[in-house]
Amino acid sequence: MLKINADRLLNDLKQLRSFGAASPGVVRLALSPIDMESRRWLADRMSDAGLDAVVDGVGTVFGRSRKSGAALLIGSHTDTQPTGGWLDGAMGVIYGLEIARALAESKETSHLAVDVASWSDEEGTFAGFLGSRSFIGEPVNETIARARNREGQWLKDALETAGLTGAPRVRLERGRHVAYMEPHIEQGGRLEATGKSIGVVTAIVGIRELRVRFTGQRNHAGTTPMSIRRDAGAALVGFIARMNEAFQQLVASDTVWTVGRIDLDPGSLSVVPGQADMYLQFRDANAARLLAMEQKLAELVRDFNSEGGVGAALATLHEPEEPVTMDKALQEHLANASEAAAPGQWVRMPSGASHDAQLIARHIPACMLFVPSIGGVSHDFIEDTAEEHIVLGCQVAATAAVAILQEMTARRS
């Protein structure tokens, strides 16, 4: 079993935490001065580990092993949300760095190639998944020309300020990059609630985001009898109850759906709402179930409209994101490594959040593993994971990495 250096791992994570520290959290928005500082630090650490390191033309930090043959790519992201936790994606990147170092230190594994990536702007400060999109060959020039952050800064200007204009962009190397592994914190409370230490990800869920707009009649809330009202807000509330009931018949235990926003118009206590909007998101690892939920919603809207009174209209808020299954063979490697390091203390589970892995999985086999988030907290300064879980996760990832590379190498020879 490949032996990782827990102290070195934790020490690097703590050093990275100092860039943009907002104790106990971190603010490291993609391509900001402090983010670029941390990227140069990370590239130096990769170089120290014997990797050929660059910050590429979109901001991705990429450490390429000098070993030839099949390479396992390990990565995640070191940029954060405006109120970022210290681990989030940073943990997975430092796992990759530590595994590359540990592989080099052991005679039995020093021939194995691990490339390490910190993808640019995973969190969407300018354009979500910019680094991994560029890596898999999506045309990102238009995105770079048009994207801005919340302060109105153009992405192309941010890249220029960062000194990256014209720098080469790292690309997926077919033949070399045989698999991708992304370790990450769970960002939810499932592992903690079930007392498990490792999650082997089965799939990254697909997402639908829709709006249902109810159109009734705005009226005086004092002079309009209940019997002649066309209250869009009351219609919305009734519709949600129906929807919840209908979804209960369709969903699995992992399905989630959320009404995150409700707008009543005009939003005054003295006025019967004439318009009401509900914003709905649902996620599931099963594409057929997402489709069934979408169809059910459309059916509920049709039924609602056939009753007269208040009208309802369904609108798609953005392109559907389809679920992405993690590679079965890679899952098995992670499962075996988990069982070896923490017998009975791991579980298979979907990822409810989006990750760079869902893009890279379109091109090469990909897998993810999770460690528990304390209190299920994520995207918050107080996000944290127990040190023993951080170390355990890296050990599992390292063990699996060796097994994956040995299998890949054996298959080729």
Added chain:
Amino acid sequence: MLKINADRLLNDLKQLRSFGAASPGVVRLALSPIDMESRRWLADRMSDAGLDAVVDGVGTVFGRSRKSGAALLIGSHTDTQPTGGWLDGAMGVIYGLEIARALAESKETSHLAVDVASWSDEEGTFAGFLGSRSFIGEPVNETIARARNREGQWLKDALETAGLTGAPRVRLERGRHVAYMEPHIEQGGRLEATGKSIGVVTAIVGIRELRVRFTGQRNHAGTTPMSIRRDAGAALVGFIARMNEAFQQLVASDTVWTVGRIDLDPGSLSVVPGQADMYLQFRDANAARLLAMEQKLAELVRDFNSEGGVGAALATLHEPEEPVTMDKALQEHLANASEAAAPGQWVRMPSGASHDAQLIARHIPACMLFVPSIGGVSHDFIEDTAEEHIVLGCQVAATAAVAILQEMTARRS
């Protein structure tokens, strides 16, 4: 039967409409330059009608009859909402003016006294019901010192600009003012829906305004399983359903309740709401019923909290407004006049909206009559009433005014 002059009535209403015209509506915010211009025009019309007219120290236009003895006070308001209808309160004021003129023109009624008022700032541009509050002797100096409009203008500055600082304030004259009548548009759709032409108001409803705040746990909408969520928004939706069911057991056909505003926090599609506020208003003409609804709501909140999970907290948004019963004898006069002018075409009904009458009714017998609002529309530029209904309402008010004054005069002699 006292004969009113329909052409003169409609002509005055149309002239008043030209002040602040925003065709087909009117913008005449209390104490604005155009409102003051209309007030001076109104005072001139009152003088022409033989009344002693003033614009008083708070902006109320008051036309006092030169006849001695018991006087009937007829009034309403000529200020408007930011998107005002042309009739609203203006109609009742011009009814008063026309009735004063009609009384003076007939030998049998020329001894009867009608005073006419257009109360200042009924709509609450600075401070709702300012004119009628001042008239009944409420201490309004503090209000004048502290009230501002939406643009931040101080009420005291607006009064100064209007040239009213230091002007005398008209007061209720006990002994003289024996009754108050306020004609008004219905502002709802009940008369139209039932094909009636006149509403005799039984009471002005009381109002409660409350907020229920739900406190759960803000969480990632992708990574937090439904089973461990504490979704404040979902709790709010479920609570409204329970509340509606419970209220159905308590209410009468005239009771109204409205959830006019809902705020989910943080209001993002990707975040399970950690806090959710619902703003509730309910109105009823029966004080006991309002109390029962308030108690039921508190009970529902207690029950909800006993279930654990998401917490609920009830907050009162402002002082309760209790219902005000219209004087029974005055109602009878209006009913008799309605039956005479429009047999079978009138109905008794509560006023769901607030009116100056609810303040004046604390001191002298008061009554109100309604004419139909087309489409039930109010506080909107397109508010309107059929001309035949405008004229009919004035005829009913005039007939009732004579009967009321004859009875009052007979009682005294």
